[in-house]
Amino acid sequence: MDQLPCGSAKKTMMKRESISIRIDTARCDGDMACMRVCPTEAIRVRGSKARIIESRCITCGECIRVCQTRAISAVTASFADVSRFDYVVALPSPVLYGQFGRGVTPDRILAALEKGGFDCACDLTLACEAVNAAIEQYVRRYRGPRPLISCFCPTAIRLIQVRYPELLEQVLPIESPKEFMAREIRKTKARELRLREDRIGIVYLTPCPAKMLDIVGHPSKEKSDIDGVIAISDIYRTVLSLLPISGRGEHGERTRMSGVGMSWAILGGQTTFLKPENCLAVDGLRNVVRILNDIEIGKLRDVDYVECHTCPDGCVSGSLLVENPYVARARILGILGQLGTKPCRSERERAELYESEDFVVERRLTAQLQGPLDLDVSRAIGKIRRLEEIRQSLPNINCGACGAPSCAAFAEDVVREEAQLSDCVLLALEQLRSGQTKVWDVPPAEGHSTPDEGKEP
Protein backbone atom coordinates (compact mmCIF):
# COMPACT_ATOMS: atom_id res chain seq x y z
CA MET A 1 0.00 0.00 0.00
CA ASP A 2 1.05 3.51 -0.72
CA GLN A 3 2.27 5.30 2.31
CA LEU A 4 2.37 8.97 3.06
CA PRO A 5 5.81 10.43 3.65
CA CYS A 6 5.18 10.26 7.37
CA GLY A 7 6.42 6.69 7.22
CA SER A 8 9.71 7.50 5.57
CA ALA A 9 10.87 9.49 8.55
CA LYS A 10 13.70 11.69 7.43
CA LYS A 11 15.78 12.38 10.45
CA THR A 12 15.34 16.10 10.30
CA MET A 13 14.05 16.83 13.75
CA MET A 14 12.03 19.94 14.14
CA LYS A 15 14.68 22.38 15.02
CA ARG A 16 14.02 26.07 15.02
CA GLU A 17 14.73 27.50 11.62
CA SER A 18 15.04 31.06 10.46
CA ILE A 19 14.02 30.43 6.89
CA SER A 20 12.32 27.44 5.39
CA ILE A 21 13.71 27.65 1.88
CA ARG A 22 16.86 25.90 0.79
CA ILE A 23 18.90 25.88 -2.39
CA ASP A 24 20.53 22.66 -3.45
CA THR A 25 23.77 24.04 -4.90
CA ALA A 26 24.55 20.84 -6.73
CA ARG A 27 21.33 21.17 -8.70
CA CYS A 28 21.44 24.93 -9.19
CA ASP A 29 22.52 25.81 -12.71
CA GLY A 30 22.90 29.53 -12.13
CA ASP A 31 19.64 30.54 -13.82
CA MET A 32 18.69 33.96 -12.51
CA ALA A 33 14.93 33.53 -12.62
CA CYS A 34 14.75 33.25 -8.83
CA MET A 35 16.89 36.33 -8.31
CA ARG A 36 14.68 38.38 -10.60
CA VAL A 37 11.41 37.29 -9.07
CA CYS A 38 12.40 37.74 -5.43
CA PRO A 39 10.38 40.69 -4.11
CA THR A 40 12.83 41.58 -1.35
CA GLU A 41 16.01 41.22 -3.42
CA ALA A 42 17.19 38.42 -1.18
CA ILE A 43 18.88 36.27 -3.83
CA ARG A 44 22.30 36.62 -5.42
CA VAL A 45 23.70 34.44 -8.17
CA ARG A 46 27.48 34.41 -8.03
CA GLY A 47 29.80 31.78 -9.41
CA SER A 48 26.75 30.27 -11.19
CA LYS A 49 25.09 29.42 -7.91
CA ALA A 50 22.12 31.08 -6.29
CA ARG A 51 22.31 31.99 -2.63
CA ILE A 52 19.68 33.38 -0.25
CA ILE A 53 20.47 36.26 2.08
CA GLU A 54 18.54 34.95 5.06
CA SER A 55 17.94 38.27 6.73
CA ARG A 56 16.05 39.48 3.68
CA CYS A 57 14.04 36.35 2.92
CA ILE A 58 10.34 36.50 3.74
CA THR A 59 9.69 32.90 2.59
CA CYS A 60 7.08 33.89 0.04
CA GLY A 61 8.01 30.93 -2.14
CA GLU A 62 8.20 32.88 -5.41
CA CYS A 63 11.65 31.41 -6.11
CA ILE A 64 10.34 27.88 -5.65
CA ARG A 65 7.66 28.53 -8.25
CA VAL A 66 10.09 29.70 -10.93
CA CYS A 67 13.02 27.33 -10.39
CA GLN A 68 13.21 25.07 -13.43
CA THR A 69 15.85 22.73 -12.04
CA ARG A 70 13.93 22.23 -8.80
CA ALA A 71 17.04 23.23 -6.89
CA ILE A 72 14.99 25.40 -4.56
CA SER A 73 12.67 23.71 -2.15
CA ALA A 74 10.91 24.15 1.13
CA VAL A 75 12.59 22.58 4.11
CA THR A 76 10.01 19.92 4.81
CA ALA A 77 10.59 19.57 8.47
CA SER A 78 9.36 16.18 7.64
CA PHE A 79 7.70 14.25 10.25
CA ALA A 80 10.69 13.20 12.10
CA ASP A 81 10.77 9.82 13.62
CA VAL A 82 7.11 9.04 13.51
CA SER A 83 7.70 5.96 15.57
CA ARG A 84 8.14 8.05 18.63
CA PHE A 85 4.40 8.70 18.63
CA ASP A 86 1.67 6.18 19.36
CA TYR A 87 -1.00 8.08 17.50
CA VAL A 88 -0.57 10.43 14.58
CA VAL A 89 -3.06 13.10 13.56
CA ALA A 90 -3.08 14.90 10.20
CA LEU A 91 -4.25 18.51 10.18
CA PRO A 92 -4.63 19.50 6.53
CA SER A 93 -4.97 23.16 5.60
CA PRO A 94 -8.51 23.49 4.21
CA VAL A 95 -7.06 24.49 0.83
CA LEU A 96 -6.31 20.77 0.37
CA TYR A 97 -10.03 20.22 -0.37
CA GLY A 98 -9.74 22.25 -3.55
CA GLN A 99 -6.86 20.22 -4.96
CA PHE A 100 -8.78 17.28 -6.41
CA GLY A 101 -11.50 16.57 -8.92
CA ARG A 102 -15.01 17.91 -8.82
CA GLY A 103 -16.71 15.04 -7.01
CA VAL A 104 -13.98 14.58 -4.46
CA THR A 105 -15.50 15.57 -1.14
CA PRO A 106 -13.54 16.62 1.92
CA ASP A 107 -14.71 13.39 3.53
CA ARG A 108 -13.03 11.30 0.87
CA ILE A 109 -9.83 13.29 1.17
CA LEU A 110 -9.72 12.88 4.92
CA ALA A 111 -10.41 9.17 4.46
CA ALA A 112 -7.51 8.88 2.01
CA LEU A 113 -5.19 10.46 4.56
CA GLU A 114 -6.30 7.88 7.10
CA LYS A 115 -5.74 5.05 4.62
CA GLY A 116 -2.29 6.46 3.98
CA GLY A 117 -1.07 5.98 7.49
CA PHE A 118 -2.45 8.73 9.68
CA ASP A 119 -4.46 7.43 12.61
CA CYS A 120 -6.81 10.33 12.21
CA ALA A 121 -7.26 13.20 9.76
CA CYS A 122 -8.87 16.21 11.28
CA ASP A 123 -10.83 18.94 9.53
CA LEU A 124 -9.79 22.51 10.37
CA THR A 125 -12.79 24.51 9.20
CA LEU A 126 -14.55 24.50 12.58
CA ALA A 127 -11.40 25.84 14.19
CA CYS A 128 -11.21 28.51 11.50
CA GLU A 129 -14.73 29.61 12.33
CA ALA A 130 -13.89 29.70 16.03
CA VAL A 131 -10.96 31.98 15.20
CA ASN A 132 -13.29 34.17 13.15
CA ALA A 133 -15.30 34.62 16.31
CA ALA A 134 -12.13 35.48 18.21
CA ILE A 135 -11.23 38.09 15.58
CA GLU A 136 -14.72 39.59 15.88
CA GLN A 137 -14.53 39.82 19.64
CA TYR A 138 -10.96 41.06 19.76
CA VAL A 139 -11.59 43.79 17.19
CA ARG A 140 -14.65 44.89 19.12
CA ARG A 141 -12.73 45.29 22.38
CA TYR A 142 -9.56 46.72 20.86
CA ARG A 143 -8.65 50.32 21.66
CA GLY A 144 -5.07 50.57 20.36
CA PRO A 145 -3.76 52.05 17.10
CA ARG A 146 -5.74 50.92 14.07
CA PRO A 147 -5.95 49.07 11.83
CA LEU A 148 -5.20 45.67 13.29
CA ILE A 149 -3.26 43.57 10.81
CA SER A 150 -4.04 39.89 10.37
CA CYS A 151 -1.39 37.48 11.55
CA PHE A 152 -2.20 34.32 9.62
CA CYS A 153 -0.03 34.72 6.55
CA PRO A 154 3.49 34.26 7.93
CA THR A 155 4.97 35.81 4.79
CA ALA A 156 3.12 39.04 5.46
CA ILE A 157 4.29 38.95 9.08
CA ARG A 158 7.84 38.36 7.97
CA LEU A 159 7.52 41.31 5.60
CA ILE A 160 6.46 43.48 8.53
CA GLN A 161 9.40 42.21 10.54
CA VAL A 162 11.94 43.05 7.87
CA ARG A 163 10.47 46.32 6.58
CA TYR A 164 7.81 47.70 8.91
CA PRO A 165 8.94 46.95 12.46
CA GLU A 166 6.84 49.82 13.80
CA LEU A 167 3.70 48.00 12.74
CA LEU A 168 4.41 44.89 14.76
CA GLU A 169 2.32 46.23 17.63
CA GLN A 170 -0.68 46.33 15.30
CA VAL A 171 -0.46 42.65 14.43
CA LEU A 172 -3.46 40.73 15.74
CA PRO A 173 -2.42 38.59 18.73
CA ILE A 174 -4.75 35.69 18.02
CA GLU A 175 -3.79 32.04 17.82
CA SER A 176 -3.99 30.46 14.36
CA PRO A 177 -6.65 27.81 13.74
CA LYS A 178 -4.04 25.09 13.32
CA GLU A 179 -2.41 25.80 16.68
CA PHE A 180 -5.78 26.13 18.35
CA MET A 181 -6.91 22.83 16.87
CA ALA A 182 -3.63 21.06 17.63
CA ARG A 183 -3.98 21.95 21.28
CA GLU A 184 -7.61 20.81 21.41
CA ILE A 185 -7.12 17.57 19.54
CA ARG A 186 -4.13 16.62 21.64
CA LYS A 187 -6.17 16.96 24.79
CA THR A 188 -9.20 15.18 23.39
CA LYS A 189 -7.29 12.27 21.90
CA ALA A 190 -5.14 11.81 24.99
CA ARG A 191 -8.26 11.55 27.11
CA GLU A 192 -10.12 9.34 24.65
CA LEU A 193 -7.25 6.93 24.04
CA ARG A 194 -5.78 7.15 27.52
CA LEU A 195 -2.44 8.19 26.14
CA ARG A 196 0.08 10.65 27.43
CA GLU A 197 -0.21 13.94 25.53
CA ASP A 198 3.32 13.66 24.20
CA ARG A 199 2.55 10.27 22.66
CA ILE A 200 0.31 12.00 20.17
CA GLY A 201 1.95 13.43 17.05
CA ILE A 202 0.29 16.21 15.11
CA VAL A 203 1.25 16.89 11.50
CA TYR A 204 0.15 19.92 9.55
CA LEU A 205 -0.25 19.71 5.77
CA THR A 206 0.92 23.05 4.46
CA PRO A 207 0.21 25.07 1.30
CA CYS A 208 3.41 27.12 1.59
CA PRO A 209 6.90 27.24 3.09
CA ALA A 210 5.90 30.19 5.23
CA LYS A 211 3.41 28.23 7.29
CA MET A 212 6.14 25.68 7.72
CA LEU A 213 8.35 28.33 9.18
CA ASP A 214 5.49 29.48 11.33
CA ILE A 215 5.75 26.11 13.03
CA VAL A 216 9.44 25.32 12.99
CA GLY A 217 10.34 28.83 14.00
CA HIS A 218 7.10 29.60 15.76
CA PRO A 219 7.06 33.32 16.34
CA SER A 220 4.55 33.53 19.13
CA LYS A 221 5.97 31.16 21.67
CA GLU A 222 8.76 28.80 22.50
CA LYS A 223 7.19 25.82 20.86
CA SER A 224 4.40 25.14 18.44
CA ASP A 225 1.80 22.52 19.34
CA ILE A 226 2.42 20.93 15.96
CA ASP A 227 5.05 18.22 15.71
CA GLY A 228 5.64 18.01 11.98
CA VAL A 229 4.84 19.66 8.66
CA ILE A 230 4.43 18.16 5.21
CA ALA A 231 4.05 20.05 1.95
CA ILE A 232 0.75 19.34 0.24
CA SER A 233 2.69 18.87 -3.01
CA ASP A 234 4.60 16.03 -1.33
CA ILE A 235 1.51 14.02 -0.38
CA TYR A 236 -0.64 14.92 -3.35
CA ARG A 237 -0.12 11.84 -5.46
CA THR A 238 -0.43 9.44 -2.60
CA VAL A 239 -3.72 10.97 -1.51
CA LEU A 240 -4.95 10.86 -5.07
CA SER A 241 -4.16 7.18 -5.36
CA LEU A 242 -5.86 6.36 -2.07
CA LEU A 243 -9.11 8.27 -2.53
CA PRO A 244 -11.95 5.91 -1.54
CA ILE A 245 -15.19 5.69 -3.54
CA SER A 246 -17.18 7.39 -0.83
CA GLY A 247 -16.86 9.02 2.58
CA ARG A 248 -14.90 7.78 5.51
CA GLY A 249 -14.70 4.04 5.00
CA GLU A 250 -16.88 1.63 6.93
CA HIS A 251 -18.43 4.12 9.31
CA GLY A 252 -19.39 6.51 6.51
CA GLU A 253 -20.09 9.26 9.03
CA ARG A 254 -20.00 12.77 7.66
CA THR A 255 -17.39 15.14 8.97
CA ARG A 256 -18.90 18.21 10.60
CA MET A 257 -17.56 21.23 8.78
CA SER A 258 -18.08 24.96 8.70
CA GLY A 259 -18.69 27.01 5.57
CA VAL A 260 -17.55 30.13 7.38
CA GLY A 261 -14.29 28.35 8.18
CA MET A 262 -13.97 26.92 4.68
CA SER A 263 -13.81 30.44 3.29
CA TRP A 264 -10.37 30.81 4.92
CA ALA A 265 -9.03 29.12 1.80
CA ILE A 266 -9.77 32.22 -0.23
CA LEU A 267 -9.49 35.97 0.21
CA GLY A 268 -11.76 37.56 2.80
CA GLY A 269 -12.37 34.44 4.85
CA GLN A 270 -11.23 36.00 8.11
CA THR A 271 -13.57 38.94 8.08
CA THR A 272 -16.95 37.18 8.04
CA PHE A 273 -18.04 38.60 11.37
CA LEU A 274 -16.66 42.10 10.89
CA LYS A 275 -18.37 45.12 9.41
CA PRO A 276 -17.45 44.85 5.72
CA GLU A 277 -17.02 48.60 5.34
CA ASN A 278 -14.45 48.62 8.14
CA CYS A 279 -12.10 45.98 6.86
CA LEU A 280 -9.85 45.32 3.91
CA ALA A 281 -8.75 42.04 2.41
CA VAL A 282 -5.53 42.40 0.46
CA ASP A 283 -3.83 39.78 -1.68
CA GLY A 284 -0.60 39.58 -3.60
CA LEU A 285 2.75 40.73 -2.32
CA ARG A 286 2.90 44.05 -4.08
CA ASN A 287 -0.53 45.02 -2.87
CA VAL A 288 0.35 44.03 0.67
CA VAL A 289 3.42 46.27 0.42
CA ARG A 290 1.25 49.17 -0.71
CA ILE A 291 -1.18 48.68 2.14
CA LEU A 292 1.60 48.43 4.71
CA ASN A 293 3.10 51.65 3.35
CA ASP A 294 -0.25 53.34 3.81
CA ILE A 295 -0.67 51.99 7.33
CA GLU A 296 2.84 53.05 8.24
CA ILE A 297 2.21 56.66 7.37
CA GLY A 298 -1.02 56.57 9.30
CA LYS A 299 -3.44 56.64 6.41
CA LEU A 300 -5.81 53.85 7.35
CA ARG A 301 -6.65 54.77 10.93
CA ASP A 302 -10.37 54.45 10.27
CA VAL A 303 -10.06 50.81 9.21
CA ASP A 304 -10.55 48.10 11.87
CA TYR A 305 -8.88 45.12 10.32
CA VAL A 306 -6.68 44.35 7.35
CA GLU A 307 -6.49 40.76 6.17
CA CYS A 308 -3.22 40.28 4.30
CA HIS A 309 -2.25 37.41 2.04
CA THR A 310 0.88 37.59 -0.01
CA CYS A 311 -0.47 34.98 -2.45
CA PRO A 312 -3.01 36.09 -5.06
CA ASP A 313 -6.51 35.38 -3.75
CA GLY A 314 -5.12 33.92 -0.54
CA CYS A 315 -3.78 30.52 0.40
CA VAL A 316 -5.51 28.83 -2.53
CA SER A 317 -2.46 29.79 -4.59
CA GLY A 318 0.19 28.78 -2.08
CA SER A 319 3.50 27.77 -3.62
CA LEU A 320 3.37 24.17 -2.37
CA LEU A 321 0.04 23.34 -3.97
CA VAL A 322 -0.51 21.35 -7.14
CA GLU A 323 -3.80 22.38 -8.73
CA ASN A 324 -4.12 25.51 -10.83
CA PRO A 325 -5.24 28.16 -8.33
CA TYR A 326 -8.23 29.27 -10.40
CA VAL A 327 -9.51 25.74 -10.66
CA ALA A 328 -8.84 25.17 -6.98
CA ARG A 329 -10.75 28.32 -6.13
CA ALA A 330 -13.76 27.16 -8.14
CA ARG A 331 -13.72 23.86 -6.26
CA ILE A 332 -13.55 25.66 -2.93
CA LEU A 333 -16.53 27.78 -3.98
CA GLY A 334 -18.36 24.58 -4.86
CA ILE A 335 -17.70 23.16 -1.40
CA LEU A 336 -18.71 26.47 0.13
CA GLY A 337 -21.97 26.34 -1.79
CA GLN A 338 -22.74 22.96 -0.28
CA LEU A 339 -21.77 23.88 3.24
CA GLY A 340 -23.62 27.19 3.23
CA THR A 341 -22.42 30.24 5.09
CA LYS A 342 -24.58 29.97 8.16
CA PRO A 343 -22.36 30.33 11.23
CA CYS A 344 -22.34 27.49 13.74
CA ARG A 345 -22.73 29.96 16.61
CA SER A 346 -24.87 32.97 17.27
CA GLU A 347 -23.25 36.26 18.14
CA ARG A 348 -23.86 35.65 21.84
CA GLU A 349 -22.39 32.18 21.67
CA ARG A 350 -19.34 33.59 19.92
CA ALA A 351 -18.81 36.10 22.69
CA GLU A 352 -19.13 33.28 25.24
CA LEU A 353 -16.68 31.13 23.31
CA TYR A 354 -14.17 33.97 23.28
CA GLU A 355 -14.49 34.40 27.03
CA SER A 356 -14.06 30.71 27.74
CA GLU A 357 -11.09 29.92 25.51
CA ASP A 358 -7.54 31.22 25.26
CA PHE A 359 -7.41 32.74 21.82
CA VAL A 360 -5.12 35.61 22.63
CA VAL A 361 -1.44 34.77 22.47
CA GLU A 362 1.42 36.81 23.72
CA ARG A 363 3.53 37.29 20.67
CA ARG A 364 7.16 38.02 20.70
CA LEU A 365 7.46 39.30 17.19
CA THR A 366 10.69 41.15 16.82
CA ALA A 367 12.07 43.33 14.08
CA GLN A 368 14.26 41.38 11.64
CA LEU A 369 15.85 44.27 9.82
CA GLN A 370 18.92 43.53 7.81
CA GLY A 371 21.76 45.06 9.79
CA PRO A 372 22.64 48.69 9.04
CA LEU A 373 25.53 49.40 6.68
CA ASP A 374 27.65 50.03 9.73
CA LEU A 375 27.03 49.83 13.45
CA ASP A 376 28.52 53.27 13.86
CA VAL A 377 26.08 55.89 12.59
CA SER A 378 28.70 58.29 11.24
CA ARG A 379 30.36 55.52 9.35
CA ALA A 380 27.00 54.23 8.12
CA ILE A 381 26.30 57.69 6.76
CA GLY A 382 29.69 57.67 5.03
CA LYS A 383 28.77 54.34 3.49
CA ILE A 384 25.40 55.51 2.31
CA ARG A 385 27.19 58.39 0.59
CA ARG A 386 29.49 55.95 -1.09
CA LEU A 387 26.54 53.76 -2.01
CA GLU A 388 24.92 56.73 -3.71
CA GLU A 389 28.12 57.54 -5.61
CA ILE A 390 28.46 53.96 -6.79
CA ARG A 391 24.82 53.82 -7.79
CA GLN A 392 25.26 56.88 -9.95
CA SER A 393 28.35 55.46 -11.61
CA LEU A 394 26.54 52.26 -12.59
CA PRO A 395 24.68 51.80 -15.88
CA ASN A 396 21.37 51.44 -13.96
CA ILE A 397 19.88 49.03 -16.44
CA ASN A 398 19.48 46.22 -13.88
CA CYS A 399 20.92 43.56 -16.19
CA GLY A 400 21.75 41.20 -13.35
CA ALA A 401 25.03 39.97 -14.81
CA CYS A 402 26.85 40.98 -11.64
CA GLY A 403 24.71 38.50 -9.73
CA ALA A 404 22.57 41.11 -8.00
CA PRO A 405 18.96 41.77 -8.99
CA SER A 406 19.38 45.51 -9.53
CA CYS A 407 22.14 48.07 -9.83
CA ALA A 408 21.01 49.57 -6.52
CA ALA A 409 21.22 46.18 -4.80
CA PHE A 410 24.64 45.68 -6.34
CA ALA A 411 25.83 49.06 -5.06
CA GLU A 412 24.74 48.03 -1.60
CA ASP A 413 26.54 44.70 -1.94
CA VAL A 414 29.72 46.56 -2.85
CA VAL A 415 29.42 48.83 0.16
CA ARG A 416 28.72 45.84 2.37
CA GLU A 417 31.84 44.26 0.85
CA GLU A 418 29.91 41.33 -0.51
CA ALA A 419 30.75 42.16 -4.12
CA GLN A 420 33.40 44.11 -5.98
CA LEU A 421 32.76 47.00 -8.29
CA SER A 422 34.56 45.10 -11.03
CA ASP A 423 31.81 42.47 -10.92
CA CYS A 424 29.75 44.88 -12.98
CA VAL A 425 30.33 43.51 -16.45
CA LEU A 426 29.30 46.69 -18.23
CA LEU A 427 31.53 48.89 -16.15
CA ALA A 428 34.45 46.56 -16.80
CA LEU A 429 33.72 46.54 -20.50
CA GLU A 430 33.54 50.31 -20.59
CA GLN A 431 36.91 50.56 -18.92
CA LEU A 432 38.38 48.13 -21.40
CA ARG A 433 37.05 50.18 -24.27
CA SER A 434 38.23 53.48 -22.91
CA GLY A 435 41.63 51.96 -22.43
CA GLN A 436 41.72 52.39 -18.69
CA THR A 437 42.43 48.73 -18.42
CA LYS A 438 44.56 47.18 -21.13
CA VAL A 439 43.37 43.88 -22.41
CA TRP A 440 46.62 42.22 -21.36
CA ASP A 441 46.04 43.41 -17.80
CA VAL A 442 42.95 41.28 -17.50
CA PRO A 443 43.77 38.41 -15.20
CA PRO A 444 43.11 34.95 -16.62
CA ALA A 445 39.52 33.88 -16.17
CA GLU A 446 39.19 32.15 -12.85
CA GLY A 447 35.76 31.18 -11.57
CA HIS A 448 33.48 34.10 -12.26
CA SER A 449 35.95 36.88 -11.51
CA THR A 450 36.10 39.72 -13.94
CA PRO A 451 38.89 42.20 -14.55
CA ASP A 452 39.65 44.32 -11.57
CA GLU A 453 41.95 47.25 -11.18
CA GLY A 454 43.92 45.14 -8.74
CA LYS A 455 44.12 46.27 -5.12
CA GLU A 456 42.53 43.39 -3.26
CA PRO A 457 41.40 44.53 0.16
Next chain:
Amino acid sequence: MTEEGAFRRNFEVLGEDFYNAGRVSTEIKEILQQVGVAATTVRRVAIAAYEAEMNVVMYARRGTVCLELTPELVHLLVRDEGPGIEDIELAMQEGYSTATERMREMGFGAGMGLPNIQKNSDRLVIHSTAGVGTEVEIEVRF
Protein backbone atom coordinates in the same frame (compact mmCIF):
# COMPACT_ATOMS: atom_id res chain seq x y z
CA MET B 1 38.10 55.99 4.94
CA THR B 2 35.18 58.23 4.08
CA GLU B 3 35.22 61.59 5.72
CA GLU B 4 32.77 62.46 8.49
CA GLY B 5 29.78 64.53 7.52
CA ALA B 6 26.30 64.55 6.22
CA PHE B 7 24.53 62.63 3.51
CA ARG B 8 22.50 64.76 1.13
CA ARG B 9 20.11 63.82 -1.58
CA ASN B 10 17.45 65.65 -3.54
CA PHE B 11 14.20 64.22 -4.77
CA GLU B 12 11.84 65.70 -7.32
CA VAL B 13 8.10 65.81 -6.70
CA LEU B 14 5.51 66.62 -9.36
CA GLY B 15 2.21 68.33 -8.72
CA GLU B 16 -0.86 66.12 -9.23
CA ASP B 17 1.31 63.04 -9.65
CA PHE B 18 -0.88 60.96 -7.37
CA TYR B 19 0.40 57.76 -8.92
CA ASN B 20 3.94 58.21 -7.61
CA ALA B 21 2.93 60.03 -4.46
CA GLY B 22 4.62 58.52 -1.43
CA ARG B 23 7.69 57.23 -3.25
CA VAL B 24 10.01 59.87 -1.89
CA SER B 25 9.07 59.19 1.71
CA THR B 26 9.47 55.45 1.11
CA GLU B 27 12.97 56.01 -0.29
CA ILE B 28 13.89 58.23 2.64
CA LYS B 29 12.65 55.59 5.01
CA GLU B 30 14.82 52.95 3.33
CA ILE B 31 17.89 55.15 3.61
CA LEU B 32 17.27 55.68 7.32
CA GLN B 33 16.87 51.94 7.83
CA GLN B 34 20.15 51.29 6.05
CA VAL B 35 21.85 53.74 8.37
CA GLY B 36 20.35 52.01 11.38
CA VAL B 37 18.10 54.78 12.71
CA ALA B 38 15.71 53.55 15.43
CA ALA B 39 12.35 52.28 14.14
CA THR B 40 10.25 54.85 16.02
CA THR B 41 12.31 57.68 14.56
CA VAL B 42 12.10 56.19 11.10
CA ARG B 43 8.35 56.20 11.34
CA ARG B 44 8.21 59.82 12.51
CA VAL B 45 10.34 60.90 9.57
CA ALA B 46 8.30 58.76 7.17
CA ILE B 47 5.06 60.38 8.30
CA ALA B 48 6.43 63.93 8.20
CA ALA B 49 8.06 63.41 4.81
CA TYR B 50 4.94 61.84 3.39
CA GLU B 51 2.67 64.70 4.46
CA ALA B 52 5.06 67.31 3.10
CA GLU B 53 5.43 65.39 -0.15
CA MET B 54 1.64 65.06 -0.45
CA ASN B 55 1.14 68.77 0.02
CA VAL B 56 3.38 69.40 -2.97
CA VAL B 57 1.48 66.81 -5.01
CA MET B 58 -1.87 68.25 -4.00
CA TYR B 59 -1.30 72.00 -4.09
CA ALA B 60 1.86 72.87 -6.01
CA ARG B 61 3.13 72.54 -9.57
CA ARG B 62 6.40 70.98 -8.64
CA GLY B 63 8.84 70.77 -5.79
CA THR B 64 11.97 69.24 -4.36
CA VAL B 65 12.67 67.40 -1.15
CA CYS B 66 16.23 67.89 0.08
CA LEU B 67 17.25 65.28 2.57
CA GLU B 68 20.15 65.92 4.87
CA LEU B 69 21.20 63.19 7.23
CA THR B 70 23.76 63.61 9.99
CA PRO B 71 24.57 61.36 12.94
CA GLU B 72 22.32 63.55 15.08
CA LEU B 73 19.33 64.40 12.93
CA VAL B 74 17.35 64.29 9.74
CA HIS B 75 16.68 67.57 8.05
CA LEU B 76 14.12 67.89 5.26
CA LEU B 77 13.71 70.99 3.17
CA VAL B 78 10.64 70.82 0.98
CA ARG B 79 10.42 73.65 -1.53
CA ASP B 80 7.72 74.08 -4.11
CA GLU B 81 6.50 76.35 -6.86
CA GLY B 82 2.84 76.87 -6.22
CA PRO B 83 0.11 79.05 -4.80
CA GLY B 84 1.78 79.40 -1.41
CA ILE B 85 -0.07 79.50 1.91
CA GLU B 86 -1.74 82.78 2.77
CA ASP B 87 -2.43 82.20 6.42
CA ILE B 88 0.05 79.73 7.84
CA GLU B 89 -1.46 79.79 11.32
CA LEU B 90 -4.82 78.83 9.87
CA ALA B 91 -3.29 76.09 7.71
CA MET B 92 -1.66 74.62 10.81
CA GLN B 93 -5.02 74.07 12.49
CA GLU B 94 -6.29 70.51 12.69
CA GLY B 95 -9.02 69.91 10.17
CA TYR B 96 -8.38 73.02 8.08
CA SER B 97 -8.13 72.11 4.43
CA THR B 98 -8.66 73.64 1.02
CA ALA B 99 -8.48 70.29 -0.74
CA THR B 100 -10.81 69.99 -3.71
CA GLU B 101 -13.80 67.71 -3.87
CA ARG B 102 -11.86 65.37 -6.12
CA MET B 103 -8.97 65.09 -3.67
CA ARG B 104 -11.40 64.34 -0.86
CA GLU B 105 -12.89 61.59 -2.98
CA MET B 106 -9.42 60.11 -3.23
CA GLY B 107 -9.20 60.10 0.54
CA PHE B 108 -7.05 63.18 1.03
CA GLY B 109 -7.80 66.52 2.60
CA ALA B 110 -8.43 65.68 6.24
CA GLY B 111 -6.54 68.80 7.21
CA MET B 112 -4.20 66.77 9.40
CA GLY B 113 -1.03 66.98 7.28
CA LEU B 114 0.70 69.98 8.75
CA PRO B 115 -0.42 69.14 12.32
CA ASN B 116 0.99 65.65 11.80
CA ILE B 117 4.29 67.05 10.61
CA GLN B 118 4.37 69.19 13.72
CA LYS B 119 3.61 66.20 15.93
CA ASN B 120 6.27 64.02 14.35
CA SER B 121 9.13 66.48 14.17
CA ASP B 122 11.28 68.44 16.56
CA ARG B 123 11.28 71.59 14.49
CA LEU B 124 8.97 72.85 11.80
CA VAL B 125 9.40 76.15 10.01
CA ILE B 126 7.18 77.25 7.15
CA HIS B 127 7.93 80.15 4.83
CA SER B 128 5.52 80.98 2.09
CA THR B 129 4.91 83.68 -0.44
CA ALA B 130 1.46 83.78 -1.97
CA GLY B 131 1.61 83.11 -5.67
CA VAL B 132 5.24 82.01 -5.56
CA GLY B 133 5.65 78.95 -3.41
CA THR B 134 6.20 77.36 -0.05
CA GLU B 135 9.23 76.23 1.89
CA VAL B 136 8.75 73.70 4.65
CA GLU B 137 11.69 72.90 6.87
CA ILE B 138 11.45 69.83 9.06
CA GLU B 139 13.91 68.51 11.57
CA VAL B 140 13.76 65.22 13.43
CA ARG B 141 16.47 64.55 16.03
CA PHE B 142 17.64 61.07 16.96
